[in-house]
Amino acid sequence: QGSLVCVGTGMTLGSHISPISRNCIEQADVVFVLVADGITEQWIESMNADVRSLQPYYCEGQSRMLSYQKMLAAMITEVKAGKNVVGAFYGHPGVFAWVPHKAIEMAREEGYQAFMEPGISAEDCLYADLGIDPGTYGCQHYEASQLIFYQTLLNPAAYLIIWQPGVAGDRSLAKFSTGPEYKALLLEVLLQSYPAEHEVLLYEAANLAIQQVRLERLPLSALVNARIDLKTTLVIPPTRPMAPNHAMLEKLKQLEQQD
Ligand code: SAM
Numbered sequence: 001q002g003s004l005v006c007v008g009t010g011m012t013l014g015s016h017i018s019p020i021s022r023n024c025i026e027q028a029d030v031v032f033v034l035v036a037d038g039i040t041e042q043w044i045e046s047m048n049a050d051v052r053s054l055q056p057y058y059c060e061g062q063s064r065m066l067s068y069q070k071m072l073a074a075m076i077t078e079v080k081a082g083k084n085v086v087g088a089f090y091g092h093p094g095v096f097a098w099v100p101h102k103a104i105e106m107a108r109e110e111g112y113q114a115f116m117e118p119g120i121s122a123e124d125c126l127y128a129d130l131g132i133d134p135g136t137y138g139c140q141h142y143e144a145s146q147l148i149f150y151q152t153l154l155n156p157a158a159y160l161i162i163w164q165p166g167v168a169g170d171r172s173l174a175k176f177s178t179g180p181e182y183k184a185l186l187l188e189v190l191l192q193s194y195p196a197e198h199e200v201l202l203y204e205a206a207n208l209a210i211q212q213v214r215l216e217r218l219p220l221s222a223l224v225n226a227r228i229d230l231k232t233t234l235v236i237p238p239t240r241p242m243a244p245n246h247a248m249l250e251k252l253k254q255l256e257q258q259d
Contacts, residue, residue, distance in 0.1 A: 002079040004107040005086050006093040006100035008119015011205045013040050016120040021088075022047065024117060028086035030078050032071070034099070035090040036207045036231065044088055054087075054099075064173040068099050075103050079112050090207075092121035096143065096163045122233055123161065125205035129213050130235065132159060137238050144168035144234070147189050154193040157243065160236040162186075166229045176230065183224045194239050196221040201235040202228060 005024045010016020025031055025047045033044045034054040045051045054074070057067040078085045087093065093100035094116050107114035123141070127134065138158035144165040146152065154160060167175055169182035197219050204214035218226055220236070228234070 002082045002112045003084050004075065004079050004103060004112060004114040005117060006104060007086060007088050007117040008092045009035055009088050009090050010120040011091055011122060011125050011207060013043055013208050015209060018117065021117045021119060024086050025088055029083035031086045031088055032075050033088045060176050061174050071099050072103050072106060076106055079107050092119045095121040095123060122205055126203055126233060129205065130203065134159065137242060144186055145170065148185050156193045156239045157241060158238055162234040165234045166232055180224045187223050190220060194220055194236060198239050202226060203233045203235055204231050
């Protein structure tokens with residue numbers, strides 16, 4: 001009949017995948033895989049006889065959108081050929097990831113059954129490794145380039161998690177990294193809401209159990225020349241306390257008096 005499931009393989013090789021995602025991979029007719037490294041790819045290959053890497057579709061100098069379209073086409077072609085297709089993506093397949101969402105949408109539009117199985121994302125690892133609870137002060141998530149391209153109302157009383165700072169400001173979608181002059185634009189945006197000396201964190205979860213988590217603290221002003229690559233996430237802790245909403249607290253007081 002043809003179907004599509006996009007599953008998450010988690011961040012750390014071998015230990016983060018859910019039993020249901022593993023089962024989907026094992027039962028699939030064909031598995032398309034997009035993960036962080038070759039070892040993880042080999043691990044997925046051990047679960048199914050027909051595993052095809054989506055990695056070769058990436059090409060520096062070519063828009064990622066073109067690579068994504070080719071990945072979509074490869075997956076949808078097999079669905080239309082009547083195969084039960086699995087797309088296995090590192091982390092959570094629906095977190096800061098365009099292809100899995102789009103592939104499911106396209107397969108459904110064509111009348112095929114398609115759904116997503118969640119995985120452990122970089123965000124999940126970050127909360128565990130940094131001891132942050134997104135519920136304590138609230139938590140904002142943005143892609144670095146979005147903060148440069150669009151006017152964004154940031155809340156400095158909450159956490160700010162910035163994804164893909166390594167390619168901040170890349171409008172061509174064709175670069176694997178952007179230089180200090182691009183990071184300087186991100187810094188300029190952030191300095192509108194945070195002091196230059198505010199301590200921020202560069203975070204990299206372990207992809208292999210033997211790897212160390214990277215957790216580097218630095219002042220915001222040092223961002224421009226910091227080591228930031230494709231797997232780095234930037235974490236900006238709150239810089240001011242949450243401000244009480246006195247008008248609402250007064251209304252609450254009146255309600256409570258009526259109880
Ligand atoms: N779907 C992935 C997930 O669930 O984590 C995220 C994919 S998004 C295209 C890539 C971004 O995720 C990176 O630029 C970085 O911000 C973050 N990321 C990827 N690997 C990471 C790692 N090992 N540690 C921390 N952040 C990571």
